[in-house]
Amino acid sequence: MQPYVVLGVCSFTHDSSAALLVDGELVGFVEEERLSGVKHTRTYPEHAVTWLMSEAGITPEQVNEVAYNFHGLHYLRVVPAALGLVGDPASRHRAVARAASFTKVALRTVRRVQALRRRFPHARVRPSLHHRTHQMYAFAASGWESAAVLVVDSLGEAQTTTIALGRQSEPGRPALRPVYELTDPASLGYAYGSVTEHLGWRRGDEEGTVMALAALGDPARFRALFADAIPITPTGFALHPGYFAPRVLASSFARLTPRFAAETCPRRASDAPIKQVHRDLAAALQERAENVMLHLAALAKTRTGRRRLCVGGGVATNCVAVGKIVKSGLFEEVFVPPAPGDAGTAIGAAAAVHLEGSARPLAGVANACYLGPAYADQLPDLSRFTVHRLDGDVAEVLAERLADGQIVGLFQGRVEAGPRALGNRSILASPLKPGVVARLNDTVKFRESFRPFAPMVTAERAAEYFALGQEAPFMSMASSVTDLAREQIPAVVHANGTARVQTVTQDGNPFIHKVLTAFARRTGVPVLINTSLNVKGKPICGTPAMALDCLAGSGLDALLLEGRWITT
Structure with a gap:
């Protein structure tokens, strides 16, 4: 009998990676940047896929399914509400651009799936809802029988925050039931990345630097501003468009409004000195992010009734916020997978497709982190050392x-x-x-x-x-x-x-x-x-x-x- 081979791919956006399942067994996973040397690379993970094929002893022709970590058509969910912003004086100038950008990305994502089909002509290419791939990886990696699953990131098609109930009735067969979602523009990842950029660091890369800087500031200085800018609601949270401009998927559109800069500080150049106002702004942002994450964790507890929590998505890398959830005692235990950001969705996408197409259990995913290449017998020339x-x-x-x-x-x-x-x-x-x-x-x-x-x-x-x-x-x-x-x-x-x-x-x-x-x-x-x-x-x-x-x-x-x- 031929093996059932599923290749999971994160590609074309950032943090490209690949994972391979053969009859449900995780052969390996690696981020492309670890092999190419290009940080946060968005290219197709050529090195990663080549290594996985070699590790498994198979050829691309033997791949049955390619699981992709985005579903292009779901970007179109944003378009009607985006056009509805025409009636809002504060946002109408971005309404058409927002709708057009989401439509453009939807079509681009469909074309990316078609490009994968050309690479694997004998396989079925399956686009997956982005947050579902986060949920599947976070829950499957925990190995738990049951848990609430909270995913918080910048954007997955239309979703930005989701809660699911994870159950595993038999070993290696994790299943998810969605119970909650927030859609863009309510995005904690968007807000944190925007302020990171305002403070002079690279969005999508150096949010951790801002988190570290926050410890040196006084959050009281901008606490009231962030309470207005990121209001917590009974059903989650929101972003105030007076501070955070509604997202347009194009780099030429600013994320923060002139009002934000006027009420905080001018945007800092990356090589400019770090002043107390920057420390205080980072501290207030971090404090608000922690408050929002605690609120979302409480919602996850209420809506699922579970005693354990899995956290995924880019915001799950905010270790201070996760630590606050642990300390709160809301859950008996909290789990964050080793790759909670987009790279890990290659595993989640592959797992979701495998579980739909095979009765074999997943293996090698739970609590696994050492998943990439080893080189004990492949050392380069060491003569210069x-x-x-x-x-x-x-x-x-x-x-x-x-x-x-x-x-x-x-x-x-x-x-x-x-x-x-x-x-x-x-x-x-x-x-x-x-x-x-x-x-x-x-x-x-x-x-x-x-x-x-x-x-x-x-x-x-x-x-x-x-x-x-x-x-x-x-x-x-x-x-x-x-x-x-x-x-x-x-x-x-x-x-x-x-x-x-x-x-x-x-x-x-x-x-x-x-x-x-x-x-x-x-x-x-x-x-x-x-x-x-x-x-x-x-x-x-x-x-x-x-x-x-x-x-x-x-x-x-x-x-x-x-x-x-x-x-x-």
Whole structure:
């Protein structure tokens, strides 16, 4: 019997990626940027698909279904309401442009599906509703039998916020029932991205920088403004068109109104100094985002009656907001998949199509994050570097050198899924050494000095340092810290008193767990700084060549590359 092969694709918008299911088993998943070196690339994921075909030992002709993560015709839902803005004096000048832009994108998305058909002429190409792909991935990755599923992003066709009830009556057969939606222009992702751009950072890329900056500001200065600009309602929230102009899907149309700038500050140039007004604006934006997310989580609890919550969509990468949901006690447990943004929808789209077309259960999706290529036997020429093959226990050697104060890049095993390095493509450092944060920001990552670094800790001892109260294997939620953490590891505690923690189990990543244990044996502290193996503006290093370039172009002391200790 021929295998049932489903290829999931995120492509042509941003964060291109691909996932492959063969008879329901997840062969792999990888973001294209990890292989091409182009951050947030929107191109067809050629490298990712080529690797997946090779990994599975199949050809494109054997693919039965191609699952795409957008459904073009659903963009047309926005058009009637967009034309209705003609009667609103504040928005009428954008009404026709808004309707025309959504129509244009709808047709463009249909053409993209046709382009995929030309690449896979023997397969059926299935467009999927974008939020459904987010929901499916978030719920399937949790492995739970039942949960509320909350997806919050900038835009998925017409939807911006959805709640679904996830149930799994038998293992590997997740099912979803939609219970709630908000449509554009009510979009928290649109609002956060707009203010990010106003503050001088790249929308769709550097919202995390604004989240970090928020800890240094006073939200009271603009609290009332954001209460008006993003009003919370019994059925969700809205955006005030006097501050956030209704979306037009064209870069030539501003997202914020002149009124917003007049009541806050002029738009900051990316190279301009950061002033207190920028910190305060970031703080007020972040506070409002947290309030909205808490409100949406409460709606999810009310409308589903579930005790657990899965969160997906681009806004799910706001670890502080997710941490506030955890801390609220609304749910017994909160789960964010390793790739909550659009890249992860390649898995969700593939899973949804497989479940419709096959009776076989899904496998390899739940709690999986190390899903990309490995290169243990495919190393490039190392002659321009000094290379030592480590003998003995590599984890012990690495722990010793970290305890001595070295900053080390780590490249091992399969590439992680999602925006956080989780120990296979990481930069590790001791949180106990004075000046380590400044050194990492100034000479290794080349990024803003106020940005914090995340800790990784053995799951067994996490409660000694972090008050999250649940495991956080994918570094997706900020936790308040204990007095012991403030005393011993202040380097990983941000100005708001939190840390974006990664808890590591022996089963989840045996090597990193062993390194943490060995480090604790030497120092008494089972915590290391873990940041992604890249420099600012570049994607996480997915290939050995990218990792070696990072070593050569940064202040890393060494790169541990598949058991080889490499220095410049």
